[in-house]
Amino acid sequence: MTLERELHRLLSRVSIKNVDDVRPEDDLVEKLGIDSLTALQLLAAVEKRFNVTFPDERLDEFRSLRDICTHVRNEQEKQR
């Protein structure tokens, strides 16, 4: 499964919403109305699934799937 598909799947599971039409650049709060706790749950699920870490002081900055994807890719690059 591609990273993109997996992020969609995780978003769907933690938000309990249909996310089929969420685009990479969409702000998740504006698009889905997800609350701050769901946003943290999503980041935690991504950290666990891809064995990466989001910096604590920047947790509020990951507002779209693209933001998250970019960070995961960068972290994976560093781990190689």
Next chain:
Amino acid sequence: MKVGLIAMSGVRVRTPELAALGVTLPQFVNRGRVIATLPSLGLLTVAGLTPEDVDVEYREVADLDDYAALEPFDLVGISSYSAQIDEAYALADRYRAHGIPVVLGGLHVTLCPDEAAQHADSIVVNGAEGAWPRLIDDFEAGRLQRRYQGRRSDVFRPPHYAKPRFDLLAGRPYNRITVQTSRGCPLNCEFCAASLRITSAFQQKPVELAVDEIRSALAVTKHPFFEFADDNTFLNPRWGKRFLRAIAPLGIQWFTETDVSVARDEALLDLLAESGCRQILIGLESPGARDLVGLDPHDRKRKWADGYLDAIDRIQSRGVTVNGCFVVGLDSHTPDIFAQIKDFVNRSGLLEVQVTVLTPFPGTPLYARLHREGRLLEDRYWDRCTLFDVNFRPMHMSVEELEAGMRWLFREIYNETEYTRRKRNYMEICKKLPSTTYRTPMPSTRPRPAEEKLL
């Protein structure tokens, strides 16, 4: 005939030092913003009680322009809490000066009816059920009475029940909607100024009605987050489980208030998570059992206090966060209480914390006692009933020590570093959740667009 219903909302702090501090504390400000954007469920219920042939308009006080002409309503209804009651009275006076009759209602009006009556053509005490339809009939017949008594029981049964008019919120930018599933709370804490003051006993809405209301709200708002406007939602675990099973398929996310006894029921905790509960607010009041003696008539909170940390763990281990509420200034509190709360917060893993000062709201047993003991700082201080301003002399510290201690505690627990630490702690809890905690959403009825590449 056109009725205008005007909601007074917002969070206020009068003490200048605290107000200045508040704007620098992100978590404090965030919750204030949330509260300020909640629609008035009371007025939406009043709208639901209004006969269909009467036009109803819902307004937030922020919608009203001070300099614009007043809207030409035939009748205006205003509801307000104590902290904003003087602004409500001023608005009522303004409408009445323009010849528009005003009805005042709500908790403060119920607790101080004679005062409110000076600013209104009519008042409604208790809830609007059993009063508002009669009031409208009387108004249309030209015989409006000075006071109407709403029902204190059976408000969720026909013929008194009315579904709130959530449709009045359509097109407005609300992202949080309140739904009430119960009224009252048998704990009967001395300081409580919530819905127990307008009921004769705890009343619970039939599950079917509560679910129907949620569906109605979902139909008119985009991605709403639900706040159940209850004082103690899960007092009856059997009702609670039926309710949670009924809302689980709706795919909503929600918040409510309940007491710590919810942690004793594993099945209920599982259902909380499965039904989309994001947070429950629990009035812990104070970290130590001995501080809680006499707070409620049966000393239930004192008996629960030793299990607070374990209860928080059990609830949060499901990914449901606890917003732990503390009240400072209890008669048992000394200046040590502020450090004790900070220490408890650090040990507990609470994601969110709410600290308020003991507030003698008019009409409460606390008000009567402090008045009797000569400990109220002023006779009338309603604009300072904000939960953050001190209005009485504490037993074991000075007013200044209480105010300074609150400011210290706010700085210690609401700053960015501490909040970030608590967020990380919550994320680590989430990582331990079994994958079954997350449910698969309902299938979409929309066609799936072609997959896009994220980068």
